[in-house]
Structure formats: C-alpha cells, structure tokens
Amino acid sequence: MIVEKTQLDDVLKIKLDAFEDHRGWYVETYNEKKYHDAGIDVKFVVDDVSITKKNCLKGVHGDQNTWKLISCIHGSFYLAIVNNDPDHHQFKQSLGFTLSDRNNVQILVPPKFGNGHVALTKTSIFQYKQSSYYNPYGQFTIIWNDPEYNIWWPTIYPTLSQRDTPRKYID
Numbered sequence: 672m673i674v675e676k677t678q679l680d681d682v683l684k685i686k687l688d689a690f691e692d693h694r695g696w697y698v699e700t701y702n703e704k705k706y707h708d709a710g711i712d713v714k715f716v717v718d719d720v721s722i723t724k725k726n727c728l729k730g731v732h733g734d735q736n737t738w739k740l741i742s743c744i745h746g747s748f749y750l751a752i753v754n755n756d757p758d759h760h761q762f763k764q765s766l767g768f769t770l771s772d773r774n775n776v777q778i779l780v781p782p783k784f785g786n787g788h789v790a791l792t793k794t795s796i797f798q799y800k801q802s803s804y805y806n807p808y809g810q811f812t813i814i815w816n817d818p819e820y821n822i823w824w825p826t827i828y829p830t831l832s833q834r835d836t837p838r839k840y841i842d
Contacts, residue, residue: 674709679766680759682752683711683779685740698775700742701800711779713738715800723748723790723797728829730787731813731822738802739780746795747771748788749825753813756783765822772796785813787822789829 673686689698706713715738723729731753741750753765769791770776780786788797813820815835 672705672709674711677766679752679754679761679764679784681781682766682784684768685709685777685779687775687777689775700744700777700798701740713740713779713802715740715802717801717804719799719801720744721797721799723788723795724830725790725793725795726826726829728787728789728815728824728826728831728835729797730835731785731815731820732787732810733780733783733785734803734806734809734811736782736803736809738782739786740800741770741778741780741786742798743770743772743774743776744796744798745772746790746792747773748790748792748795748797750778750786750788751815751822751824752778752780753785753787753820753822754783755785755811755813759783763820765820767823785811787813787815787835789824789826791825 675684677684687698689696750768750770751765754761
C-alpha cells in the first residue's frame with residue numbers, strides 16, 4: 672500500500688497492492704493495522720455502496736464530521752473532491768481522480784470536504800467507508816456546476832437527481 676499526499680490538504684491517495692493471475696485478481700480494500708501503520712487513524716463505522724449508471728453524476732455532498740474512504744469496485748468513475756471549509760486557505764478548491772476496478776486507488780476524504788462522482792462506464796460501483804453515521808440534517812450540497820467552485824467534470828450534460836440539480840432548472 673502506497674499513501675500519497677495530494678494538492679488538497681488532508682486528502683490522501685492510496686494505491687492498494689493487488690494480486691493477479693490467470694484466475695482473476697484480488698485486492699484487500701481495508702486493513703485497520705496497515706492503515707494505522709501508514710498514519711491513518713480513522714475509525715470507520717459504516718460501509719456503503721452506490722451503483723451508478725453511465726453519465727449519472729451523484730453529489731457533491733459532505734458534512735462537518737465524516738471521513739470517507741472511497742473505492743471503485745466495478746467499472747470506473749471520476750471523483751471530484753471539494754474543500755468546503757470557509758476557514759481553510761483552500762476553501763472552494765477542488766481536485767479530481769479517476770477510480771476504477773483495475774487501478775486499485777482509494778481516496779481518503781476528510782470532514783468539511785464534499786465529494787461527487789460521475790460514472791464513466793455502463794455501470795460503476797462506488798464503495799465507501801464512513802467515520803460517522805448518516806445525519807441528513809448535517810449535510811451540505813454543492814451544485815455540481817456552481818461557478819464559485821469551478822469543479823471540472825468529464826461531462827457537460829450529466830443525469831442528475833433533484834437534490835443535485837441547480838434550482839433554476841427545477842422550477
């Protein structure tokens with residue numbers, strides 16, 4: 672396992688070790704001891720899976736308390752991470768990653784950062800661990816194309832939920 676810092680403070684890129692032979696491949700997606708030894712001392716309490724169809728964009732969502740460890744276990748997606756901490760010098764800055772079932776990359780997202788993803792393949796499976804239980808009242812949403820955040824996406828016309836659609840398009 673290789674842990675790398677990114678251009679956004681506290682956002683880490685983790686490259687997992689995988690084993691592959693003629694039968695297929697195997698990857699360990701989490702081992703508390705290995706993460707602890709790498710300096711990642713986050714206690715995760717919930718595991719979630721989101722299945723996303725191609726060109727669907729989910730997010731950008733987050734809260735003030737939750738760490739997330741994000742992986743792709745099928746297909747591929749583009750993941751955008753956004754600093755939403757108004758007291759931080761990198762407020763409104765974003766960074767993107769392509770995660771796939773073949774590149775064995777995870778992204779550790781700290782509290783006060785939002786994340787969103789768009790599926791690049793027919794179907795992608797987004798898996799994530801969270802350090803706190805879901806609180807719908809503590810969530811924030813950043814509209815995917817908000818010009819103040821200037822998030823780059825590999826699509827112009829994604830499929831969106833009502834929650835992720837700019838208000839001017841809902842009415």
